[in-house]
Amino acid sequence: MNSAPAPGVAADRTTTPPAGSTPSPLPRSRRRMLGSGAIVAAAVLILTGSILVAVTLGQAGISVREVWTVMTDRLGLSFLQVDTLGLGAQHPSDIRADVIWNMRLPRTLSAALIGAGLAVVGAIMQTLTRNPMADPYLLGISSGASFGAVMVIVAGIGGGLFGVSLGAFGGALGAFMLVLIIGQSSGTLTPVRMILAGVAIGALCSALTSFVILWVADPHATQDVQFWLSGSLAASRWSSLQIASVVFVAALLLFLWNARTLNAFTFGDDAAASLGVDVNRIRWLLLVACALLTGVLVAVSGSIGFVGLLLPHAVRFLVGPDHRLVLPLSALLGGVFLLWVDTVARTVFDPRELPVGVVTAIVGVPAFIWVLRKKQVRG
Amino acid sequence: MTTTAEPPTATSGGLRVDDVSWSVKGTVIVDGIELQGRPGEITGLLGPNGSGKTTLLRAIARLTRPDRGVVLLGGTDLSSLRRRDLARKLAVVEQHSGTDLDVTVLDVVLLGRTPYRSALQGDSEHDRVLALDALDQVDMLDLAGRKWTTLSGGEKQRVQLARALTQQPALLVLDEPTNHLDIAHALSLLALVRHAGLTTIAALHDLNLAAMFCDHLVVLNRGRLVAAGAPAEVLTPDLLREVYEVDADVSRHPQTGRPLLTFHPPSPRSNGTGHTTPGVAT
Numbered sequence: 001m002n003s004a005p006a007p008g009v010a011a012d013r014t015t016t017p018p019a020g021s022t023p024s025p026l027p028r029s030r031r032r033m034l035g036s037g038a039i040v041a042a043a044v045l046i047l048t049g050s051i052l053v054a055v056t057l058g059q060a061g062i063s064v065r066e067v068w069t070v071m072t073d074r075l076g077l078s079f080l081q082v083d084t085l086g087l088g089a090q091h092p093s094d095i096r097a098d099v100i101w102n103m104r105l106p107r108t109l110s111a112a113l114i115g116a117g118l119a120v121v122g123a124i125m126q127t128l129t130r131n132p133m134a135d136p137y138l139l140g141i142s143s144g145a146s147f148g149a150v151m152v153i154v155a156g157i158g159g160g161l162f163g164v165s166l167g168a169f170g171g172a173l174g175a176f177m178l179v180l181i182i183g184q185s186s187g188t189l190t191p192v193r194m195i196l197a198g199v200a201i202g203a204l205c206s207a208l209t210s211f212v213i214l215w216v217a218d219p220h221a222t223q224d225v226q227f228w229l230s231g232s233l234a235a236s237r238w239s240s241l242q243i244a245s246v247v248f249v250a251a252l253l254l255f256l257w258n259a260r261t262l263n264a265f266t267f268g269d270d271a272a273a274s275l276g277v278d279v280n281r282i283r284w285l286l287l288v289a290c291a292l293l294t295g296v297l298v299a300v301s302g303s304i305g306f307v308g309l310l311l312p313h314a315v316r317f318l319v320g321p322d323h324r325l326v327l328p329l330s331a332l333l334g335g336v337f338l339l340w341v342d343t344v345a346r347t348v349f350d351p352r353e354l355p356v357g358v359v360t361a362i363v364g365v366p367a368f369i370w371v372l373r374k375k376q377v378r379g
Numbered sequence: 380m381t382t383t384a385e386p387p388t389a390t391s392g393g394l395r396v397d398d399v400s401w402s403v404k405g406t407v408i409v410d411g412i413e414l415q416g417r418p419g420e421i422t423g424l425l426g427p428n429g430s431g432k433t434t435l436l437r438a439i440a441r442l443t444r445p446d447r448g449v450v451l452l453g454g455t456d457l458s459s460l461r462r463r464d465l466a467r468k469l470a471v472v473e474q475h476s477g478t479d480l481d482v483t484v485l486d487v488v489l490l491g492r493t494p495y496r497s498a499l500q501g502d503s504e505h506d507r508v509l510a511l512d513a514l515d516q517v518d519m520l521d522l523a524g525r526k527w528t529t530l531s532g533g534e535k536q537r538v539q540l541a542r543a544l545t546q547q548p549a550l551l552v553l554d555e556p557t558n559h560l561d562i563a564h565a566l567s568l569l570a571l572v573r574h575a576g577l578t579t580i581a582a583l584h585d586l587n588l589a590a591m592f593c594d595h596l597v598v599l600n601r602g603r604l605v606a607a608g609a610p611a612e613v614l615t616p617d618l619l620r621e622v623y624e625v626d627a628d629v630s631r632h633p634q635t636g637r638p639l640l641t642f643h644p645p646s647p648r649s650n651g652t653g654h655t656t657p658g659v660a661t
Contacts, residue, residue, distance in 0.1 A: 132479055257498045264493045266486075267476040270442050275546075276466030276494035321480040324501075 036325045043332035050336050051112060054343045055104040059350065062100060065090040070100045102237070107346075108339055110236035110244075110300060111356075115307055115338025116331040117248045117297045121290045122308025123315075123330045124255055127262050127323070128283055131191040132371055135309035136172075136294045138195060140202030142303030144175020145295045146228040147205040147212075154216050161299060165243050169295030175201050176291050230357030231304035233342050244296045251293040252331060258282060259323040266321070304357045306364020307338055313371055392418040392453040394550055394578055399438050399448030408434045409445070410602040416550075416580050416595070421573065423593030423610075424582040427623055431602040432582040433554055439580065440471050440552045452550050452578075466494035470543035474555040476535065478527065484538050485523045488514055491545030506545075513541035517571050533564025540568065544575060553581035557588065590614055590638045598622055614638040 056062045068087045072080045081089040092100065118136060125134035136142045148171020149164045157163050178201050183194030206229050213224050226232070255262075261282055264272040273279045311334040312326060319325050338356070341363070345354040394416035401409045409431040416422040424432045437443040439450050441457060450457045452468055460468070470491070488510040489502050496506070514520045517537040522530070530538065536556055543551060553572065557565035565585065569592040572579055583589040589596060589610070596613040598606040600622045606613045619627045619640070626643040 130479075260493065260496060260498060260500075263486075264490060266478050266480055266482055266490065267473075268478075270471075270473065271476065273442055273462065274440055274466060274469070274471040275490060276463035278462050316481065320486075321482055322486070 036319070039319060039325070040328050040332070043329055043336075047112065047332050047335050047339075050339050051108050054108050054111075054339050055100060057343055057347055058104065060096060060099055062092070062096060062104075063090065066092040066096065067100055067105075070097050071105070074101055106238045106241060107233050107236040107342070110233050110241055111339040111342040112335035113241065113245055113248060114233070114297050114301045114304065115311075115341075116335040117244070117251075117293050118304065118307040118338070119311035119315075119330040119334025120252060120255060120327060121293055121297075122310075123312035123323070123326055124262070124286055124290055125308070126312055127265050128286055129191075129194060130265070130268060131194055132313070133191055133195050133309065133368070135306065136290070137202070137303055137305035137307075138309060138368075139179050139198035140175045140200070140205060141172045141179070141198075141291065141294050142298050142305070143202040143205035143209070143229075144178075145169070145172035145298035146303050147171045147209045148174070148295070149299050150209050150212050150224075150228055154212055161240060161243055165247075165296045165299040167295075168299040169292050171205070172295040172298070173288065173291040175205055176287065226355060227302045229303065230355045231302035231360075232353075232355055232357075233301055234346070234353060236300070240300050244300045247293055247296045251289045252327070254289055255286065255327050256324075258286065259327055262286075262323040262327075263321075302357070304338070304360055306360045306367065307334055309371070310360075310364050310367045311337060313367065392549065392578065393420075394422070394439070394580060395451040396435070396439060397449045397451065399435065399445045399450065401434055401438055401443060401445045408602050409438065409599075412448070412599070412604050414597045414604065414607060416578055418578050419576055420594035421579040421581060421592060423589040423596045424580060424599065425586065425589055425596055425613075425622075426599035429601075430599040430622075432599055435599065436471075436552055436554050436580065436582055440469060441465060442471075463494045466546060468548055469550045469552060470546040470548035471552045472536065472539045472543050472554070472556050474558040476539055480527075482527045483523070484514070484519065484525050484527060484530070485510060487527055487538050488523075488541045488545050491542040494546065509547070510541070510545050513544040514538075516544060516575070517541045518567075531564075532559045533561065533568065536560060536564070536568055537571065540571060540575075549578060551575070551577045551579040551581075553579065555582050555584055558584060586614060586619075586640050590640070591632065591635060610638050614640060 052064050052067055055067045056064055065087060069081060069089045069091055072078050078089070081087060091097075122135045125136065125139070126132055145168035149168040151171070152159075152163050152167030157167070159166065179194060179197045182197035182200070183190070185193055209228050210225050213221050213228070218224075227235075261272075261277050264275040264277045269279050312330050315326050315329045315333060319329060338360070341359045342356050345356045345359050348354060394414075396412055396414045399409060399412045400407065412431075412435055414422070424435065426432050434443060438445040438448075439457075441450075441462075444458075455468075457465060457469070489506060491510070491513070492502060492506040496502070502510075511520060511523065514523055517540050519534065519537050519541060522534065527535070527538070536559075540556070551572065556572075557568055560568065565588060569588060572581070573592055581593070583593075593610060596606070596608065596610050597604060598613060598618065605622060606618055614629055616627055616629055619625055619629075625645070628641045628643075630639045630641065631637070632639040
């Protein structure tokens with residue numbers, strides 16, 4: 001390989017470069033890309049199937065066919081009730097139809113939406129802060145959102161879920177700014193400093209949230225504290241999904257639009273800049289979008305931890321680091337993940353319910369330790 | 380001390396740095412630098428640690444905005460370009476590039492196509508051919524599918540050079556590209572840079588490597604330009620004593636005819652700053 005490079009300078013110049021016709025090895029990354037459409041399609045099927053099955057699970061033994069019938073009826077798509085696919089019409093009683101349409105489905109879809117959103121936010125934050133441990137919960141951003149939301153409720157500003165979402169966005173953005181400022185040392189963000197700053201800000205916001213709720217002390221205070229600090233999907237209704245799903249779709253499109261640009265951050269900010277990326281503009285745009293998305297998700301579900309840490313790493317482990325594939329797959333599999341976690345949380349100790357954040361933490365902490373050890377997080 | 384004797388060639392595709400200065404918190408890091416890099420030639424940027432080499436290169440690549448001065452490439456003021464257009468004209472290889480991500484060699488080289496592709500475009504067949512060609516040029520084609528993290532330091536730098544070539548730039552900016560490499564890899568990397576035939580400006584620490592591979596040398600000391608010219612004009616015992624505070628004999632390389640430096644061990648008494656080193660060069 002290192003055949004003595006003839007130092008005869010002139011001689012070196014005259015050597016013609018190898019002709020343009022290159023042998024075409026098909027490295028694994030290319031094959032990966034070729035199959036990427038199939039992988040995304042498979043993930044869509046898994047998510048759809050998971051939704052249909054998860055809705056059936058719970059006290060009132062419901063069948064997938066009943067779920068399918070209710071869904072397609074309500075959406076005006078009854079022509080999809082095809083017997084040959086095992087999805088023929090099977091009309092449940094009105095009460096069961098109500099349980100399916102007004103309880104189980106919004107809850108299942110909320111879980112999928114929250115999981116998808118948190119996973120995508122984690123993936124973006126890990127890239128832009130060059131911190132493999134970045135996660136909206138670990139960095140205190142979810143707690144900031146909870147605090148912002150609670151302040152809007154307590155101050156009686158109103159505006160319903162919109163007002164709460166706005167407050168959560170404000171809290172998320174404020175917490176994020178603080179973490180970025182504290183996490184900096186001489187102009188560079190160091191991952192460990194950032195996590196420590198996140199833990200501190202998160203603890204502060206959680207404490208303030210508890211304080212404010214207990215100070216106001218309405219009869220549900222304890223439940224409220226639990227909701228905002230460790231998350232729950234029990235209160236999910238169709239109405240609570242609207243804002244979050246609109247913001248999620250908009251943010252996901254923005255992120256996908258910048259997927260190639262995000263790849264340019266592989267070797268850091270300077271490398272991205274010299275590949276033609278306007279680093280500051282992109283960073284602010286995407287980080288504010290992350291705070292917004294985190295805010296509206298927390299307004300629906302309280303702060304659920306570790307999804308944003310766990311999923312992007314799992315996805316990169318499966319398909320490699322290309323954001324064009326990592327982002328859609330994180331969203332889809334994040335949805336699948338939280339949907340099943342929530343299903344476990346609400347069914348295992350039925351009729352009591354486990355807070356969903358408890359389950360994500362039980363799964364997430366070992367993953368946290370794995371990432372910490374494998375990635376040799378820089379101090 | 381020598382100064383540029385060449386007639387200005389700024390309009391013919393070369394690099395011209397005009398009166399570039401940069402300071403931080405009142406300390407001047409780079410002070411009124413003027414230099415020229417002729418088309419197709421390698422300009423070596425020399426100087427001790429802290430002399431301002433990296434800062435000057437960052438100002439040229441617009442990674443730092445200079446307080447004053449302009450950088451022209453083929454007559455175009457680089458600060459007038461959009462970043463994306465700049466990345467099509469100028470490619471950078473840093474002295475060290477690290478990532479936690481599990482990218483392959485080909486993934487890294489294809490990053491060089493970033494400034495040519497819009498948001499939703501995939502990598503075209505053309506991009507792929509360019510990337511594989513560049514890998515072939517740096518003798519790394521066989522490793523196209525390898526993971527970046529499994530490469531040696533020398534291989535990583537060659538892959539980064541291939542990535543830079545895939546940007547199809549008019550100017551190559553190299554910041555101490557051989558710093559972490561053993562001599563064999565250092566020699567082969569610089570030979571590959573030569574072979575690429577692009578207008579190049581490279582900060583280098585190893586003066587013998589600079590003498591061997593550069594057409595033109597520029598020496599910085601404490602932010603100021605102190606010498607510029609052909610290697611044989613610039614690398615003199617006097618300059619080495621003044622700038623690097625070392626004593627050396629300068630002879631001719633038996634094969635290339637380029638200057639060959641032989642350094643003297645520092646005398647025991649002047650081990651510290653070297654400021655008082657007695658002149659012993661003949």
